Amino acid sequence: MSKLQEMVAALPAEPCCPALTERELTVEEAELTAAMFKALGDPVRLRLFSKVASHPDSEACVCDIADVGVSQPTVSHHLKKLKEAGLLASERRGTWVYYRVEPAVLAAMGRLLTPAPATAA
Amino acid sequence: MSKLQEMVAALPAEPCCPALTERELTVEEAELTAAMFKALGDPVRLRLFSKVASHPDSEACVCDIADVGVSQPTVSHHLKKLKEAGLLASERRGTWVYYRVEPAVLAAMGRLLTPAPATAA
DNA sequence: CTGAAGCTTCGACATACGTCTATGTTGTCA
DNA sequence: TGACAACATAGACGTATGTCGAAGCTTCAG
Incomplete structure (x- = not known):
């Protein structure tokens, strides 16, 4: 388990x-x-x-999204990073591995970027 | 002008x-x-x-925010990066330089992270 | 059991990044 | 004009990162 995942788990x-x-x-x-x-x-x-987020049910097989101009090991590497950051979760189903976005995390990040309320005149 | 700033300008x-x-x-x-x-x-x-975003008017003097545990040049370096990314703007006022957040950019980033609508049952 | 497909892990490499100290630049005030 | 304060830039250095090819692991079809 990554250090970041430990931090996420401790929240x-x-x-x-x-x-x-x-x-x-x-x-x-x-x-x-x-x-x-x-x-x-x-x-x-x-x-x-x-690509994952815009797939139906915010879920996609690696084979569906791997076409991004880099080698397949590099794709795997990046998906691992996204998973370690808590943004994606993965699950094996037979031959394929599916990645899915964590909606709560996405929403939390969005909330972080809420603009400041307008200042009173 | 940075390459990124050119891209921003072209939008x-x-x-x-x-x-x-x-x-x-x-x-x-x-x-x-x-x-x-x-x-x-x-x-x-x-x-x-x-620190800048949470200041009144989303604006702060460098001297107000520089206490983040790294040297002054490093602070300057980071502020430059934020500026090049289009997240902050700066303005000199006498002795001090003020940085201010770009609310539109903040909002646009927040919008990017909008969670997917729930799937129909 | 064997082979193949789908994906991950490993090891190597060039480049990018964050940090520092030293030095510049710009503005204020006596 | 000179001294000082507030920031920025330059140059150096160690580490992290993105990429690849090769090899490993799982699962399924036959």
Whole structure:
């Protein structure tokens, strides 16, 4: 189990962090959250994630998404990173391995990016 | 002007990309968007961004946010990265330099992370 | 049991990244 | 003008990252 996965496991069930605009993140919050953003911070990984996320039921076989211009081992490497960041989960079904997005994590990240409320005049 | 800034400038005024769950990103969209996520993918940068974003008017002097445990040049380096990614803008006012978050960009990133609608039963 | 398909792991390599110290630049104030 | 404060840039250095080819593991068809 990765260090990040341990951190994720140690979190309360509720979403990690306040909106970035609400208050400054603690060191620990920043560490955890940055790891998630980092996982989406590579073009190939982002495309893989988008391919999974936009599939029916937000789930796809590796064979369905592997066409992103890099070798198959590289695809596998990137999917592993996304999984370690808590963004994807995987499950083997017979010959194929399916990856699925974690909707709660996606929502939590979205919440982080909530813009600040307009300042009173 | 950085390559990324050129890409940002070349975009339509409207937010860049569809939700990651809506359809798979094109290569160009992924390139641009990944650069933004990447900018937030470092703990120190994320804390700096959060410090600016949570300040009144989403704006702060470097001197207000520089205490993140790294040297002053490193802070400057990270702020530059955030600026190149289009997440922050800067302005000199006398002795001090103020950084401010771009609310539209923040909102666009948040929209990217919109969870998929529930599948019909 | 054997072979093949689907995916992961391993080891190597070039490049990118985060950090530092030293030095520049810009603005303020006496 | 000179000294100082606030930031930025330059250069160096160790580590992390993205990529590949080769080899390993699982599962299924025959």
